[in-house]
Amino acid sequence: MTTFVDRVDLHIAAGNGGHGCASVHREKFKPLGGPDGGNGGRGGDVVLVVDPDVTTLLEYHHSPHRKATNGKPGEGGHRSGSDGRDLVLSVPDGTVVRDSRGEVLADLVGGGTTFVAGQGGRGGLGNAALASARRKAPGFALLGEPGTSRDLVLELKTVADVALVGYPSAGKSSLISVLSAAKPKIADYPFTTLVPNLGVVTAGGSVYTVADVPGLIPGASHGKGLGLEFLRHVERCSVLVHVLDAAALESERDPLSDLDVIEEELARYGGLADRPRVVALNKVDIPDGQELADMVREELEKRGFPVFEVSAVSRKGLKELSYALAGAVDAARATRPAAESTRVVIRPPAVDEAGFSVTREADGLFRVRGTKPERWVRQTDFNNDEAVGYLADRLNRLGVEQELLKQGAREGDGVAIGPEENAVVFDWEPAMVSGAEMLGRRGEDHRMEESRPAAQRRRDRESERDEALGEFDEFDPFDGRSGR
Incomplete structure (x- = not known):
């Protein structure tokens, strides 16, 4: 049965945002009290958090699909939906998060370190939040946005100060068992250790961790044996200890x-x-081992290696080795840059940044990309004409129609908003003015209009007409740029 897992594929889905509510307040003697639809709740995030008590990714090996809860939809009476609960996933210290293409998204080191792996969707606005002086009773609400869904790869790289490396049965497990309180499996056959073992060593005033990395053999870096599976656990170690078998058979x-x-x-x-x-020349308690250690010691020192003759059985040389490793670890820690306080970097958009782009593809299709247009499309209920008209107004105010005209778009040309795999495609129909008010103030309930005094209705119509004509004068779609 698998007890240690250091690499898993994780499929996460953040919560969807709740839909906004389209509602009109009604009570006795006041049948049309105005819009009162509440907003939808935000979807829950998927958050990875480093937990010092977690040492393996085994939990996600058995259940790799995780999903946060959705936000609740809004209700009438200005009642907003509740937010979805965040899904917090505990991971071991030293976990590297990659996307499906292998790109590193986060390197989680240190207890409490967090990474938002999946962003919950925004809740849709209710019709009460969409009401304005020109759209007093919207008959629609915005949909909640879907949460982020993605495939991740979690890799655990052991966080230790010292790594014991060497051939199988070189005595690495025996050494870590006597240097620390770790109790790894020890036997006289190769590949006894199938998972990295960690131990804490105290030498004088220094405390450091030692990792017993499973045995390496020729070709390990290319996947032979267990090497490729566990070489990643050596990456974070500050000091490498070659455990050499001085009594190999x-x-x-x-x-x-x-x-x-x-x-x-x-x-x-x-x-x-x-x-x-x-x-570390190990097994010198055996006569042949001591003899071979004496023969190779000089050559090893010529190569610049500090050499220690040790024995896990007789405990010879262990104290000298532990203090030497403590000194090397302290020196490595001293050279590390001091941890900086968390800084927030603010990168405001450029003043002239449009927030969207329009490109013409080889087949003549115009593709609109941008955070705002794509979000607005996801929030639109295309079964509601008022909602579609509201989307057209927003895109027009953003300048999408003007940019399409600049690039030579004509009535009936195909326009796609969003990425190729998930786009909304429609035949473009240029508007005469930026809003839908010239078509009868789309988004208002005509019964609300009848309940206002005649003088007020007349003033509102004159104001809206002047505003619409002003927008029309600022940009004429039939000028020379339209190509008509």
Whole structure:
């Protein structure tokens, strides 16, 4: 049964926003009291949080599909829907978050570090929030936006100060069991250790962690054996300890050749050339082991490695090794840059930034891309003519129609809003004015109009006509740029 998992595919879905409500207040003697539809609630986010008590990704191996709750829809009487609850997922310290293409999205190190992996959708506005002086009783509301859905890859890279590397059965598990309180599985056959083991070592005033990385063999960096699965756990370590078997039973092996093989695999994996190395000649309690250690010690020191002769059985050299590792870890910690306080970087958009783009594709289709147009399309109920008219007004005020005319768009040309895989396509019909008010003030209930005094109705109509004509004078779609 699997007990340790350090790589999983996670499928997340943030909550959808609740739909806005289209409602009109009614009571005795006041049948049309105005719009009172509430807003929809926000969808819940999916948040990854580093939990020091979590050491494996096993939970997500068994249940890889996670979804936050949706926001509730709005109701009449100005009652807004409740927000969806955020889904908080605990991950181990050292978890790397990648997208489906392999790009790193976040590197989660340190207890409490958070990453919003999926953004909940916005709630739609109710018709009470959409009411204005020109649209007093909207007969529609905005839809809630869908939450973010994405596929992620979580990789665990062990956070330790020292990594013990070496051939299978070199004695790494025995060393970590006597250096710390860790109790790994120990046996006399290769690949006893199938998962990284962590131990905490105290040497004088220094406290550091040691990782026993599963055995490496030639070709590990290309996936042979267990190497490729666990080499990632070496990346975060500050010091590498080559545990060399000084009493190997195989005739074709010796400490120097073992060292060369492991160094070659580390070099092929990459990114570890700057880590200080220490050599631990293990099993010197065996006579043949002590003899071989004496023979290779001088050559190892010529290569610049600090060499320690140790034995997990007799405890020889363990104190000297632990204090030497403490010094190397302290030196590595001293060279790390001091942690900076969290800074918020504000990047306001450029003054002349339109907020959208219009491109003409090879088939003659005009594609509109931009945060606002795409969000407005997602929030529109296309079964409601008033909602469609409201969308047209918003796009027109943003300048989309003007840009289409500049690029030579004609009536009946295809226009797509959004990405290719999820776009809304329609035949373009240019408007004479920016709003729908010239067509009868779309979005108002005519019964509300009848309840107002005649003089007030006349003043409102004159004001709206003057405003519409002013917008028409500012931009004439039939000028020379239209190509007609």
